[in-house]
Amino acid sequence: MAQRVSVNISRRNGASGGAESCPQCKQLLSAVELRDNYSVCPNCGNHFRLSARERVAMLADSGTWNEIAAGLRSADPLQFFDLRPYSERLEEAEYDTGLGEAMIVGSCRIHKMDAVLMVMDFSFMGGSMGSVVGEKFWRACEAAIENRYPLVAVCASGGARMQEGILSLLQMAKTTCAVELLSEVPVPFISILTHPTTGGVLASFATLADVIIAEPGALLSFSGPRVIEQTIKESLPDNFGLAESNLNHGQIDMIVPRSQLKDRLVQILGMLEGGVACALEPLWEEEAGRPGRRGPLAGALGRIKAFANAPWRSLKR
Amino acid sequence: MAELKRLPTLPGVHLKDEIAKITHRLRDLGLSRQVDKAVWDKVELARHAQRPYTLDYIHHMFPGFIELSGDRCFADDAAIVAGLAAYMGRTIMVIGHQKGRDLAARTRRNFGMPRPEGYRKAQRLMILADKFGIPVFTMIDTPGAFPGVAAEERGQAGAISAALLCMARLDVPTVAVIIGEGGSGGALALGLADRVLMLENSIYSVISPESCAAILWKDSSEAHLAAQTLRLTSSQVADLGAIDAVLPEPRGGAHRDHAGAAHIVKEVLEDNLRELEAIRPLDRKRERFAKFRRMGVWKENGLTLF
Numbered sequence A: 001m002a003q004r005v006s007v008n009i010s011r012r013n014g015a016s017g018g019a020e021s022c023p024q025c026k027q028l029l030s031a032v033e034l035r036d037n038y039s040v041c042p043n044c045g046n047h048f049r050l051s052a053r054e055r056v057a058m059l060a061d062s063g064t065w066n067e068i069a070a071g072l073r074s075a076d077p078l079q080f081f082d083l084r085p086y087s088e089r090l091e092e093a094e095y096d097t098g099l100g101e102a103m104i105v106g107s108c109r110i111h112k113m114d115a116v117l118m119v120m121d122f123s124f125m126g127g128s129m130g131s132v133v134g135e136k137f138w139r140a141c142e143a144a145i146e147n148r149y150p151l152v153a154v155c156a157s158g159g160a161r162m163q164e165g166i167l168s169l170l171q172m173a174k175t176t177c178a179v180e181l182l183s184e185v186p187v188p189f190i191s192i193l194t195h196p197t198t199g200g201v202l203a204s205f206a207t208l209a210d211v212i213i214a215e216p217g218a219l220l221s222f223s224g225p226r227v228i229e230q231t232i233k234e235s236l237p238d239n240f241g242l243a244e245s246n247l248n249h250g251q252i253d254m255i256v257p258r259s260q261l262k263d264r265l266v267q268i269l270g271m272l273e274g275g276v277a278c279a280l281e282p283l284w285e286e287e288a289g290r291p292g293r294r295g296p297l298a299g300a301l302g303r304i305k306a307f308a309n310a311p312w313r314s315l316k317r
Numbered sequence B: 001m002a003e004l005k006r007l008p009t010l011p012g013v014h015l016k017d018e019i020a021k022i023t024h025r026l027r028d029l030g031l032s033r034q035v036d037k038a039v040w041d042k043v044e045l046a047r048h049a050q051r052p053y054t055l056d057y058i059h060h061m062f063p064g065f066i067e068l069s070g071d072r073c074f075a076d077d078a079a080i081v082a083g084l085a086a087y088m089g090r091t092i093m094v095i096g097h098q099k100g101r102d103l104a105a106r107t108r109r110n111f112g113m114p115r116p117e118g119y120r121k122a123q124r125l126m127i128l129a130d131k132f133g134i135p136v137f138t139m140i141d142t143p144g145a146f147p148g149v150a151a152e153e154r155g156q157a158g159a160i161s162a163a164l165l166c167m168a169r170l171d172v173p174t175v176a177v178i179i180g181e182g183g184s185g186g187a188l189a190l191g192l193a194d195r196v197l198m199l200e201n202s203i204y205s206v207i208s209p210e211s212c213a214a215i216l217w218k219d220s221s222e223a224h225l226a227a228q229t230l231r232l233t234s235s236q237v238a239d240l241g242a243i244d245a246v247l248p249e250p251r252g253g254a255h256r257d258h259a260g261a262a263h264i265v266k267e268v269l270e271d272n273l274r275e276l277e278a279i280r281p282l283d284r285k286r287e288r289f290a291k292f293r294r295m296g297v298w299k300e301n302g303l304t305l306f
C-alpha cells in the first residue's frame, strides 16, 4: 500500500519536475510547499486535486487505515469498446493510479474516532461509478452498520461509468438502498464533496448524507456545464455549480477548507452522537414500567433500543 | 492476484501485453464496425412521435384518473404527471414522465425532461400513497432530467436522490414500466421499484447514444455504434439482469395500437400487483433491497461475480 502511494507521488513529481504552477493564480509552488499546505495553494487558496491515497493519509490517523474489498475489479460486463477496449482503459487506470477502482473503502480512526472511510479518486476514469464502486459502497455501509461506525464518503466523480451501460446507472439505486440501511440503524453518514462531483454520484449517495460538506471551489452539478450551455445556448454565470453557489441555494450544509476538514468532521460526528443520547430518554421511561408506545413510533423506539445496546461510537470517552 | 497486478509494471511483460491487446483490438474493431440496424430501429421506435405516452396509457387504463399537482414548494412540473386511479378493485398512485405530441404540448411538457419540482411532486405523492397503503405504478419515458441553470440551483441532483430514497423506503408495492425512453438518472428516479418491466421497443440507458458517441468516440455521428455498444434494448437490458421482464408490444409496435399496448400493460400490472400484495410489506422491502444489491457484475480476487 505504502509502495503505491510513493508510486503515485513520484509520478506527479516526475511530470512537473518537483514543482507545479497553480492553475488559478499561476504561482510556482514546490511539491514540499504544496504538501505541507494540504495541497492547497498558499497564495490563492486553490484546492488541488488529491489522490485517494493522499486523502486517506490526510484524514485517517496514521497507521489506522484498514482497507476492505480491495480485491474488487470490474468484470467488463458489456465487453465494451469504443475507440479502445474498456478493459484496456481499466488496466491503464490501474497502472497510472495504483488503484483497483475509482473508490477505496476501509475502516480507520479519525482523531481517535472509529469510522468507515470511503474515498473516490477522479484520476481513475474520472471517478466514474460502475459495478465495483457500487459494491464497494455497499460493503462500506455494511461495515459501518456492523461495527456501528459512522460513514464518511469523500466524493469526486464525473458520473456513471458509461462503459458498464445500464448496470452503472443502477448503481445509483443500489447505493441509495445502502444509505437507507444506514439510516435504519441509524449510523451517521457525512459526505464530503470535492472537485468535481457530478452526475449519478451527486444524484445518489453524495446528496443523501446526513450532513453534506463541500471543499471550496468544488464543481457540484448534476449536468455538466457544457451540456447546459449547449441546451440553453448561452454562457453560464462564472460561479455556476460551484460549492459557494450551492451553499447559497441551500443545497449543502457548509464549505470547509481542507486544513480544517478533519477537525470539523470529528466535531460533527461528536454532535450527532449527543443527539442519540436525548432520543434514548423515552425508552428509559418504558423500561421503568410505563406502557410501551404503539404505532410506528414504537418501531422507531425499538430500533433506537437495539442501537443503544451497540452504539456506533466504539470509542468510549 | 497481487502477483498478476504487478506484472504490468515489468516493462517486458507490459509490452507483450500491449501487443496482445492491439491484436484483440483490431479484431474487435473489425466486428464493431458492423452496425446492427435492428438496435437503432429500437432507439427510433422508443422515441417515435406516435408512441403512446403516460397520458395515453392513463386514458386507456384508468378512466376515473384524478390528477394531482404541484410540489408544494415552487411549481407544478408538467413533465411528470401524477394522480390517483381506481384499478381492479383498489386505488393506485400513477406517476409518469409525459412528453408532448405537438409543439405546444412539447414546450409545456419540456419534452418530458423534469425539473426538480417534478421529482419532488413524485416524491410527495409516493409518500401520500404510502400513508394510505396505495400501490405505486410509475411509467418511465424521458430523455433525461432537464439540464438547466435554474434546475441545478433548485437542486436537480438532490431531487433525484430524494426520489430514489423515497422509492426505496416505500412499504407499498411498486411497479415501474419503461414505456419509451429510459434516459439516465432522470428516468431511474421513478424506477427503484419491486418490479421493473420494459416494453419490447423501449430503451433503458445510462446516457443517450448521441452523448455517449460524442464523449467516447469524439463524434456524435457514431450514435448508432454507441447505441449498439451500450446494450440498451429491452432484451439486452434483461440479459444484464437490470430489469425483471420484457413486455411484448402489439404487432408492429405500440405506436400502431395504443389501446392494445395499454391492454398488455394493464394485464401485466394486475399480475404483478397481485403477486406483490401477497408478500408481507417487510419481506417485500427486503426483496427489493436484495434485488438492487445484486445489480452489477464484478470480479473479486479474480472470480467474476454477479
Ligand SMILES: [Zn+2]
Pocket: A022, A023, A024, A025, A026, A027, A041, A042, A043, A044, A045, A046
Ligand atoms: Zn494559487
